[in-house]
Amino acid sequence: MAEILDNLRQYLAFPFVRYAIIVGVLVALCSSLFGVTLVLKRFSFIGDGLSHVAFGAMTIATILKIKNEMPLTLLLTIICAIFLLRAGQSTKIKGDAAVAMLSVGALALGYLLLNIFPSNSGNLSGDVCAALFGSASILTLTATEVWLSIVLSLVVVGLFVFFYHKIFAVTFDESFASATGVSAKSYNLLIAVVVAVIIVLAMNLVGSLLISALVIFPALSAMRLYKSFLSVTICAAVLSVVCALLGLLIAILAPRAPVGPTIVAVNIGAFLLCSLIGKISGR
Amino acid sequence: MSLISCENLSLGYEGHAIVKDLSFHVDMGDYLYILGENGSGKSTLIKTLLGLTPPLKGSIRYGDGLKKNEIGYLPQQTLIQRDFPASVEEIVRSGCLGRMGFKPFYGAAQKELAARNIERMGLTSLKKRCYRELSGGQQQRVLLARALCATGKLLLLDEPAAGLDPKVTAELYGLIRSLNEKDGVTVIMVSHDLNAALEYAGRVLHIGSRIFFGSREAYRSSGALGSFEGDVKNG
C-alpha cells in the first residue's frame, strides 16, 4: 500500500499528470450534469452521433495540420449539434436517420482522410485508436488545451447551475414550458451547443467512441438510487467525478490500462453497484 | 379589445384540417367551456391557442397585453417518461419559471406560491414524493397545482377533472370559479361534463360537426343542446 502511494506521489510530481487529473475531473463533472437531461430527453443518441462527428472533425483539423485542433473540432461539432437538433424536431424517423447518417458518415470520412493524408507520426492505427479510445491523449495535452478545457468546463458548469430550473422544466415537459413563457427552443439550442462542447472536451479523456458512456452511465446509476431531479443530478455528478478519479489513478498506476476504457469500466462497476443497492432497498 | 380573438381559424396537423372556419373570442374575465366529442379537435384548439401547434389558416389575436408568462396550462396528457425522477414540489414550482425571466433560482415568493397551490390541491403530505409513483388522479392534481402557479390572467385547462374523484372534482370546480370571480382570471376549459358546463360556464364553444359559440343560456335554450347532448354523452 505504502509503495502504491509512493508511486502515486512520484507520478503526481509530473505536471502533465496533475493536468490530466484536473481536466478529467472537470470533464466528468460536465458530462454527468448534462447527461441526466440527455438521458431523460431521449437525446442520448444525439450525444453518440456527435461523438463520431467530433472524431471526423478532429481528423480534418489534423490533416489541415492545425496545431491546436480543439477550436476547429469544437466549431464543426457545434454546427452539427444544431443541425441534429433541428432534424430531430421535424419528425422522429428523419431525426434518427439524420443522426445515423452524420455519425457513420463522419466516422468513415475521418478514417478515409487519415489514410489519404497520413499524419507525421506515421502510426495510423495508433492515431485512430487514440482518437477512438482516448488512449493517452489526456496525458499529452498542451498547456493551451488544458486551459481551454478548464475554462470551457467551468463555463459549462456555470451555465448548468444558472439555468438549472429551466433545464428541468424543458426536460420534464417541453410543451408546458413553452406554453407558459419559457423559451423551450432557446434552451434546447443551449443544451445542444453545450453537449457539443462537452463531447469535444471528453474526447481527450475517453476518446470519441466511449464518450456516451461518460454521459449516460452516471445518470442511469443515479436514477437507480434517487427519485428527485436535484438528488439525481447531484448523485450523478458525485459518481461521475469519483469514477473518473478512480479510473485515472488506476490507469496511471497500471501502465497497461488505457485511461478511457478504465474510466468506463469503473463507471460500469458503479452502475452495477447502484442497481444492486436500488434493488435491495426496493427503490 | 378581446383577450383572444380568432377569425376563420382552421386547425389540424400537417395540412390536414380537423376544424374549419372557427371564429370566436374570449374576453377578460370570461369562463369559456369548450365541448365536443372525442377527436373533434378540442385539445388541438387549446394547443393552437397556446402557440404549440400552428393554425392552418386564419388568425389568432391576443389583446389586453396578454403575455405568455401569464398563462396557466393543464395539458390533457403529458408524455412524461416512465422513469423520470422528479418530486411533486419540483414539478409544481416549475410552473413559476415563466415569470422569473433570467433569475436563476426560486425566491421566497415563488416557493410560497407553490406551497399554497400544493396545499390547495391537497398534496402537502405528498410533496417530497416522486411524481411517477403517484396515482393517476394525484398526478393530475400535481399538474393542476403547476398550472395554478403559472396562472396570471388566463388559465387553460384540458379536461381537468379527468381521473379526479367526485369530492376533488367539486372542490376543483369551486376553486376555478373563485379564481374566475374573485381573482378575475379568465378560464378556458375543455370538458365532457355537460352538467358542470351548464352550471359554471359563462360562454360555451361547441366544436364538432356543428359549431356553436354563445352564452350558456343561449346554448341551453338553443335547439343545439338537444342535438349536441347526444354526441357529448356518446363522446
Ligand SMILES: Nc1ncnc2c1ncn2[C@@H]1O[C@H](COP(=O)(O)OP(=O)(O)OP(=O)(O)O)[C@@H](O)[C@H]1O
Ligand atoms: N400530433 C398529432 N398529429 C396528427 N394528428 C393528430 C395529432 N394529435 C391529434 N391528432 C388528430 O386530431 C384530431 C383531434 O384531436 P384532439 O386531441 O384535438 O381531440 P379532442 O377533441 O381533444 O378529443 P378528446 O375528447 O379525446 O380529448 C384527432 O382525430 C386526432 O387523431
Ligand SMILES: [Mg+2]
Ligand atoms: Mg383532448
